[in-house]
Amino acid sequence: MQRFLGTVLVTIALVSLLRLWADEGETPAGVTERVRLLREQAEKADRDGDVRLAEELRAQAGRLEQEQSQRRAESAKRAVVERAFSQDDFRFFQTGRTLREMVDITMNYLQNVNLLNGLNLTEDQIKRLLDILKKKRDACHARDWEEILKGYLVVKDGLEADNAGADLFDIFMQTEGRFLKLVDKRPDERTSRALSQELEKLLTDAQKEVIRTYVPCHYPPDDLRNPIRVGQSEESTPDLIVLVNGRNMPAGREFEEWYRRSVTPAVERKIARFMERGDFKTEADAQGERARIRKIFDDARAMSDVDFKLNQAKLAAQLQFDPDYGPVPQDVSEKVAAHLLDERFIPLLEKRLARLADGSGPGEGDKTDLDTVPPTDRPT
Numbered sequence: 001m002q003r004f005l006g007t008v009l010v011t012i013a014l015v016s017l018l019r020l021w022a023d024e025g026e027t028p029a030g031v032t033e034r035v036r037l038l039r040e041q042a043e044k045a046d047r048d049g050d051v052r053l054a055e056e057l058r059a060q061a062g063r064l065e066q067e068q069s070q071r072r073a074e075s076a077k078r079a080v081v082e083r084a085f086s087q088d089d090f091r092f093f094q095t096g097r098t099l100r101e102m103v104d105i106t107m108n109y110l111q112n113v114n115l116l117n118g119l120n121l122t123e124d125q126i127k128r129l130l131d132i133l134k135k136k137r138d139a140c141h142a143r144d145w146e147e148i149l150k151g152y153l154v155v156k157d158g159l160e161a162d163n164a165g166a167d168l169f170d171i172f173m174q175t176e177g178r179f180l181k182l183v184d185k186r187p188d189e190r191t192s193r194a195l196s197q198e199l200e201k202l203l204t205d206a207q208k209e210v211i212r213t214y215v216p217c218h219y220p221p222d223d224l225r226n227p228i229r230v231g232q233s234e235e236s237t238p239d240l241i242v243l244v245n246g247r248n249m250p251a252g253r254e255f256e257e258w259y260r261r262s263v264t265p266a267v268e269r270k271i272a273r274f275m276e277r278g279d280f281k282t283e284a285d286a287q288g289e290r291a292r293i294r295k296i297f298d299d300a301r302a303m304s305d306v307d308f309k310l311n312q313a314k315l316a317a318q319l320q321f322d323p324d325y326g327p328v329p330q331d332v333s334e335k336v337a338a339h340l341l342d343e344r345f346i347p348l349l350e351k352r353l354a355r356l357a358d359g360s361g362p363g364e365g366d367k368t369d370l371d372t373v374p375p376t377d378r379p380t
Contacts, residue, residue: 031068035061076170080151089153100254112339113348115214119207123356128202129340130349132195137343139191141182148182151175196337203336212332214339240316242266247300247308259297266321267293293319 042057093102121129137143152175158168203211242262249255271289274280280289300308300315 031064035064038064072167072170073174075167076174079154079167079171080147080175083150083154083157085150092156109342109344112342113345115211115335115339116345116348118210118214119203121207123353125202126349126353126356129199130346130353132199133341133343133346133349136192136195136341137346139188139195140343141185142343144178144182148175148179151178192337192341196333196341199340200333200336208332211335211339214335239319239321240312242321243297243300243312243316243319246297251301255301259294263293263297270321 038057038061042054042061045051045054045057093099151171155168155172155175158171200208246255246259246263249258267290271280271286274289275286280286296315296318300312303311
């Protein structure tokens with residue numbers, strides 16, 4: 001009876017103490033201390049032979065540890081969610097290599113937005129395109145990758161401030177776990193194809209004709225509303241563009257890397273095509289073609305600006321790459337996937353819908369009637 005009363009009194013005292021600590025909103029160190037005291041009491045209960053009390057005390061310690069773990073996880077998640085991108089982050093990424101990649105990304109976007117502007121989408125088409133692009137963003141786990149990047153930036157901030165600790169470790173482990181789950185995932189090709197087909201269906205025949213004849217170009221057209229003038233001029237061919245890009249590349253490693261990534265695949269496609277139809281028969285033929293193409297780029301890079309301007313069309317014609325060199329597909333479906341299924345359009349389209357809603361968008365009289373666009377003789 002005496003042991004029972006002692007057990008009851010100890011339990012009441014501990015529960016009261018737990019409630020008091022909980023009401024005071026203790027620190028993580030305070031929770032750790034509570035767990036230590038509970039485990040000490042459990043050991044004492046074991047020595048006294050009170051198995052039931054020992055089990056209850058250990059269960060309370062376990063619940064406290066679990067609650068603390070949940071609070072730490074929530075705190076780590078909250079720190080990442082509340083972390084906003086800043087100008088300092090942009091400066092952090094300002095290395096030669098990343099800036100070069102940003103230039104490529106921006107030039108690609110200019111090509112895409114040139115085409116988007118030339119299509120003169122209706123309000124209903126904009127809404128439907130926006131829905132499709134949001135599905136694409138979700139399929140690519142864009143929001144997850146944004147949170148992962150912010151998580152690592154929070155860790156970077158802490159390390160730079162020499163503020164490493166349990167909280168920073170929790171944020172790192174949480175971010176690392178999300179990264180490992182996503183790193184090997186690739187966008188589902190079937191989903192991308194389905195979204196591309198859905199996008200193509202919302203276009204009119206006249207808009208598809210604009211897409212079919214579009215040659216990617218990052219130069220802004222004279223008239224953004226005139227689809228007939230969207231894209232490159234006839235003189236500005238894909239081969240000439242790649243030749244100019246190669247000429248403008250800095251000498252040394254950067255040019256070699258660009259050539260390996262941008263030119264070599266086109267050369268190998270051309271060689272494979274020539275081998276298939278019997279124009280090339282041996283590896284020596286292939287090696288000769290590789291050397292010939294490389295010499296064209298070397299010659300172009302060695303010319304003065306005046307000489308290159310006079311000879312650029314002739315040099316480009318000698319490249320004789322595939323008509324669909326690099327990212328310039330000829331099929332309408334391929335062009336839709338390459339240039340319109342671009343989730344970077346989302347904020348732009350949202351702004352355009354807002355302008356249409358408040359009456360500040362372009363009037364119907366400002367648009368070109370796409371049904372009057374004549375078909376061209378260029379084959380697909």
